[in-house]
Amino acid sequence: MATAKLDRLPKELIAYIACCADASGVLSLSRTCKVVRAVCYDSLIFKNILITSQQTCWPQSYLDIEAVASRAGNDPEVWARYALADQRAWELLLRAHPQESSTQHMDMAWLPELSVVRHPYAQGPRWESPLRDPLDPRPNQLFCVVMAILASTHDLQKVSHELLRYQDRFSRRDDSTASFLWALGTIVLGVRLALKMRLNAWPYNHDAVVPHIDLPEASQIPLRPLNDRYSLPAPFSRRAVELLGRSTSSFGSWDSWYDLHSYEAFRSRSFLSDGSWCGYYTHFYLSTAGLDPPMMEIKFKVSSRAVGNQAPVAIEDVDLLALDCVDGLGHFDIHGVMSYRNRALEFQGRKQYTAGGQVGGWDWDCRLTPFGLVGYWGSVLSTNGQLSRRGIVWLWKKEWTDASP
Structure with a gap:
């Protein structure tokens, strides 16, 4: 035949x-x-x-x-x-099985690139089952964890416990990208749990101007390139046919995308100044019941810095100012300087209360990320000029929360 x-x-x-x-x-x-x-x-x-x-x-x-x-x-x-x-x-x-290691699950060369296009790999609680071993605190893996947290509606207790393992390390002086991504994942889980507890026990600070706001979901945060000067990172760096042997040594370009996406948002200026921002702040070493109402009506004005009568300094240094913002304690201003240093967008500023019976304010050390402004708040020490971190702060564009998935 x-x-x-x-x-x-x-x-x-x-x-x-x-x-x-x-x-x-x-x-x-x-x-x-x-x-x-x-x-x-x-x-x-x-x-x-x-x-x-x-x-x-x-x-x-x-x-x-x-x-x-x-x-x-x-x-x-x-x-x-x-x-x-x-x-x-x-x-x-x-x-996925509870006995499998976190390395087998999280140390994947293709997962960060899939996260950028909002792949639904984190649906359901099973994705976190391999997190029995210590979580890998590298930036690209923490990015995947953050995207999974934002995409999930579950409590993610294992993930929360794993992030808590690094609190002593990251809540101190650590300026790495991993530190700020850790902060983001921690504040999302903390706020989510606090809202769940407080909203079930009415009233939730009903005297506040805004009692609460919803957190943005992964599907609401825009991660597409802001211009044609850079592109999305594709999974793997080698030809697809070369990966048939199940190799895990071929890495994509997530690192470059992360840096360029944040930098182009900074360069555009309109990313910061268009619309309004909102967000939460949390405290270290306090129970979730201590969550304060959110910060609202944050409208940034961006201007190049000037030294005396000289021309503005390098484009990587700008003043950032937001007046008459409001939270559960009263009205406040935000002012500070955003700079491009060591491939990161640093915002060193201060939140200063102006009304509502509150006196004084808090210093901020944040980074501009694809998720908005993320960082720490506390007091700058007079002895060494470093921030004594007392909690985490996260600001995002209000339009993200308002947008439909």
Whole structure:
């Protein structure tokens, strides 16, 4: 009996077979011969595989497929990377077991890049089950944890406990990117739990101008490039076909994206000055019942710094001012300087109360991140000029909370 050869099948049938396979299957199929590769190694096939996976595998998908399309274009290689990373995320979720190590789960070369396009890998409580070993506090992995926290509606007790392990380290003088991402994850979990407790016990400081506001979800925070000077990071740095051996040593470009996204937001100025900002602050070493009402009506004015009668100094130094803001204690102003130092956007400022019976204020040490302004508040010591950290502060653009997912 004659045996039909794959390369002699109609192209439409080969394409149909490819669409029914997963990403690794299509990559393997494309290596059989030139005829088959010409048909199945195609951007539309990998895009279809990715979309089908979001519809069938994940209970609720908020993947930013338009952002993926703007990054990949008609390049089948980039589409293949995203589809392969999606496949590995699903396989990892299926394998998740309490006995598996956090390294096996979190030390993935493709996970930070998937997080940037809001991949739903963190749906459900199972994703956190491998966090039995100490959490890896590297910036790209903490970014994934933050995105998972913002995407989840669960208490995430294991994640909360793991973040608490690093409080003594990060609540002191640590200016690394990891420190500020740790702060963000910690304040989100703390505020979420506090709101859940306080809103169940009415009234929740009903005398405050704004009793409470909702936290933004992962699907509400815009992570697409702000201009064409940089692009989204694609999973893996090597060709997708080279990753069929399950290699985990090929890293993407998350680090560059993180730095450039924050820097371009700073350069645009309008990112800071358009609309209003809001946020919360929390205390170290206090129970969640001590959460204060949120900060609102924060409208920044940005201006270049000047020294005496000289021209403005470098573009990396600007004054930031917000007047007549309000929180549960009264009205306050925010003023300080934002500078680009060591690949980070540093904001050294002060929150000064101006009315409402409050006297004085607090010093801030924040960073401009893709999630807004994140950092610490406390008092600057006269002995060494360093901030004695007393808690965490997070400001985001109010339009994010108002936006529909």
